Amino acid sequence: MVVSRDKAPTAQETFIQMAQAAGLRGRLLVTIGLLILVRLGIFIPIPGIDREKFAAAIQDNAVFGFLDIFTGGGISTVGIFALGILPYINASIIMQLLTAAIPALEDLQKNEGEAGRRKISAYTRYVALGWAIIQSLGITLGLLRPYATNYGIWFVVETALALTAGSMFVMWVSELITERGIGNGASLLIFVNIVAVLPKTLGNTIDYAQTGGREAVAQVVILLLVFLVMIIGIVFVQEGTRRIPIISARRQVGRKLYRERTSYLPLRLNQGGVMPIIFASAVLILPSSLAGLTRNETGAINPILEAVVRALSPGSPVYVAVYLVLIIFFSYFYASLIANPVDMSQNLKKMGASIPGIRPGKATSAYLEGVLNRLTLLGAIFLGIVATVPTLVEGATGVTTFRGLGATSLLILVGVAIDTAKQIQTYVISQRYEGMVKQ
16 A cells, blocks of 8 residues: 555554554554453442442432543442542642642653653652542442441441542553553543443433434434534534744754744644533532532521522523633633743743744733633633533423533543544554655
8 A cells, every 4th residue: 555654644544554553453452451441340349338229319419420421330330440530630630730839840840851740640649549548438438328238347448448449440550551552541531431321321312212202303313413513613623723923043053054944833722621611510510519418307408508509500591601601710720721821932932933023022922822812712612602502402402311421521522532543643654654664
């Protein structure tokens, strides 16, 4: 097969390389095997718990419904991998916030190179271990007690130890996939867990369409079309970048003179990815969580808290308005953590590069900050549309079987699929160049 090194690999070339290239094939097999192993661990039960009673109790709980999606049903089945990758993700978010707030950690990440990044990774693992212990004890003491067949101190110790060990094993598997497999391990684990819920969701939707007549079929078709349009929009926005032209100054190395070079600085339209929606969803879930914890023996809760929970019920106008405001706020917050205009301006100055028509230094920082603010606003508006449109369409059509597959799930599925496909293409291109060198 003749290929051009200047062209992106075609689907045919990609599949041939996946089947024939030993290195790429080995990475794919390692990735698939580890993902299957984690999925099997979810169904290994923790002994001494009435699972059916526990699953029925948390079925209508918004908090655990949200978390159960990311664990692929691990929480409702109470398996040894019930926590999954969640403690590691929480630890990563905490370390990102601490790195931006603590100068020592920021210096370690920016100026210490690979050694500094390894230290940050080690700190993240320690935080994940502590977070897993806290979550395991919280679940064991607060949730599983009414459903334990023989509750006691040993039950608490054994269950918390099993949940913590399972979470640490999943974290190790995710790093192993990142190192020896294809794609980002943590993202792929969440991707597989979300995909695992799809058969049940699609089955419920088909049953609804079969039993509801023509009107139900039309409602399901409309909802599916909306999801299709949203997926296409997510692909365009996730790949959307603003290319700012930069010019590198002429320089002389020995006797060789390098002329001015024109390139560009890519700024993503959606800097934060799915994180603003995750943060906003977590904040909106807090009132219902507090309501569940403060409920008395008769089942009553505080009247003010009850009014807040009722106002923030999914689909209500207040819920949509607050959701949009939170998404915009967290989009700016997360963009400020990822892209720093001052650092970008200093890096351009160190490389001897500049933006045409903009003076280096403070003027460049101000210009980049203005561009980033406009891009972040557009990205936040898009995230708000993605987050609210499926909910509004579900409320209008009355089809609630896709409630588990919301905006967060769509963004994760599309984003992880794009990143993994790009990494596979990178390996294919590297194999192509190796073949040309051998020839």
